[in-house]
Amino acid sequence: MNWSKAVTAGAAGGVVLAVYEFIMHGVIMGNTYRSMPNVFRQDTNPMWFPVVAIVMSITAALLFARSRSAWGAGAKGGMTFGFFLGLVAFASMFYTPLVQVGFPYYLTWCWGSISLIGWVIFGAVAGSLYK
Numbered sequence: 001m002n003w004s005k006a007v008t009a010g011a012a013g014g015v016v017l018a019v020y021e022f023i024m025h026g027v028i029m030g031n032t033y034r035s036m037p038n039v040f041r042q043d044t045n046p047m048w049f050p051v052v053a054i055v056m057s058i059t060a061a062l063l064f065a066r067s068r069s070a071w072g073a074g075a076k077g078g079m080t081f082g083f084f085l086g087l088v089a090f091a092s093m094f095y096t097p098l099v100q101v102g103f104p105y106y107l108t109w110c111w112g113s114i115s116l117i118g119w120v121i122f123g124a125v126a127g128s129l130y131k
Contacts, residue, residue, distance in 0.1 A: 001062075001065045001066050001068075002065065002130075003062075003065075005065070005129070005130050005131075006058075006061045006062050006064070006065035006130060007058055007061065007062075008129060009061045009064075009065075009125070009126040009127075009129035009130040010054075010057045010058035010059070010060065010061025010062065010126060011054060011057070011058060011061075012125055012126075012129055013057045013060070013061060013122040013123075013125040013126040013129070014050075014053050014054030014055070014056070014057030014058060014122075015050075015054065016121060016122065016125045017053045017054075017056075017057050017118055017119075017121065017122045018049065018050035018053035018054060020117075020118050020121055021049065021053055021114070021118060022049070022050075024114045024118070025049075025114070026046075029110065029114075032107070036102070036104075038102055039100065039102045039103055039104075057122055057126075060085060060119070060122065060126070061126045061130065063085075064078065064081050064123070064126055064127070064130065065130055067081075068130070071127070073127070073131065074127050074128060074131070075123075075124040075125075075127045075128045076127065077127050078122075078123035078124050078125070078126045078127015078128065078130070079120050079123045079124045079127065080123070081123045081126075081127070082119040082120040082121070082122050082123020082124065082126075082127075083116070083119070083120050083123065085119045085122075085123070086115055086116035086117070086118070086119030086120055087116065089112070089115035089116065089119060090112035090113070090115055090116045091112075093108045093109075093111045093112040093115065094108055094112070096108060096111070
């Protein structure tokens with residue numbers, strides 16, 4: 001495993017993931033979140049969102065690099081990895097309505113779908129850069 005390539009691929013994938021999440025959560029889903037002030041905080045510093053996306057992506061890229069032989073090379077292998085990672089994220093979203101009062105069930109499906117697609121996109125970027 002090449003650590004510098006993995007961190008670089010993860011950081012680049014993280015930037016792409018952060019942009020994707022901004023579009024999905026900030027632009028497309030933004031009004032939904034604003035309409036539920038009792039469920040979602042509106043005072044959070046927005047700079048934490050890309051930071052968290054990049055840290056998650058670097059971690060995911062290290063996992064991808066470590067298990068790369070199972071996924072194949074290039075964007076296709078990265079997308080396969082991202083799909084399975086996205087499935088884990090999708091399934092974990094069903095925990096949220098069980099622990100948050102007032103969390104709408106339909107958002108579980110929205111968040112799961114957004115996460116799954118985002119991780120597939122991340123995988124394509126990471127797989128393309130980690131050669």
